[in-house]
Amino acid sequence: MSKPEQRPYHHGNLREELLEAGMKMLETTGARDLSLRELSRELGVSHTAPRRHFPDKQALLDALALHGFALLGVAIAKALKDRSLDFKTRLVKLGRAYVGFAVKHPALLSMMFAAKHHDDAPAELLAAAERAFAPSSLAFEDGQAAGDVIPGDSKDLSLLAFTAMQGLVSLSHNGIFRGEKIDLLIGGILEHLILGLKPRKEPAR
Amino acid sequence: MSKPEQRPYHHGNLREELLEAGMKMLETTGARDLSLRELSRELGVSHTAPRRHFPDKQALLDALALHGFALLGVAIAKALKDRSLDFKTRLVKLGRAYVGFAVKHPALLSMMFAAKHHDDAPAELLAAAERAFAPSSLAFEDGQAAGDVIPGDSKDLSLLAFTAMQGLVSLSHNGIFRGEKIDLLIGGILEHLILGLKPRKEPAR
DNA sequence: AAAGAATGTTGTCATTGACACCATTGTTTC
């Protein structure tokens, strides 16, 4: 009569599954309507079980954001890992990686930034963001060493590039791109950016 | 005993004051935590009074967004109204106007876009957004007529400019700018953009 | 003046996040 596999008192892997299901719910219903109780129901635990792993809702969101920055960091590092490529090629790879991530995880990305800018964001989260973007600064330093990039703080220059990409992303949310058009724009925008970043001892080519 | 000015049964100006107080609450507590009941309390009406003017919370947000697009439209039109100026000057004015708006009303702006991209956004809202950005397309057409801008759909080019500006705005949210630094960047970024937009019958200057 | 439209109110419901307190299981230490 009793089910052969009645769930034991302890779930065993609740934290992990909360993150997994949370990620799914984030992308479907948005960060705003992510409900802890709904998650609990899905995983078949009581409505307060998540509290043992995440003191409040923001803590779960922070954990998801942390995971997001880790994912993004891997994507960025992978795009930039080949230091033998020329600067422009690397920059375009970086752009594709970032825009690709943004298109794949729109709700996650915006939640990541929201969490990071939250008043009392955990230091861990800020550090994760820092870490994720670090390879980009290094690439810009490589570009400066090769004479392809104007002098200046490499972190600032890197942020400039992400500015352009972020604008592109926000445009894509506006549903402007029918299909693959966005991929072409990445190259175009970065081309403009590179023109602007080139040292100008003589008038830019 | 009775107060000399007991509020009459009908508030008289509830819709207006809801919008006004809602705008304030939006900028202070954010769109997410804007509470209809809290607004009702502030204005001294019952918790369901807003329902006569806005069927649900989203309707109030939509109305606020509509107002926001009207404000933004005025700012954009004002920045571009002098058609005798050269293209670059007008573009910089546009940039300052947009970034200025974004810095002044951060929560409103992000809510405006969220509302606009909401699944069942009212057509009125989409039209308002369209209207607000229209002067920019016209300015780009002026630029094309003067030979300062490459051919192409003026709406797309206009969006490209807003892309750059939007990226700048998202950067500013990252707290990168100590003080007036952002104002300098506006010129810088648009300079790059203009370089890219210049027709290139011969190598760009 | 009467009818009906606008506009506000009271009361209620389900959902949610948070909390205090209790129950069960795993782990550590003597």
Place this chain on the structure above:
DNA sequence: GAAACAATGGTGTCAATGACAACATTCTTT
């Protein structure tokens, strides 16, 4: 190996919220 304790899960409850129905008051229109 058993007792103490930590870790993890559950029950019950609370206040806040958005939404709704049913009813009250005032304004407008005919």
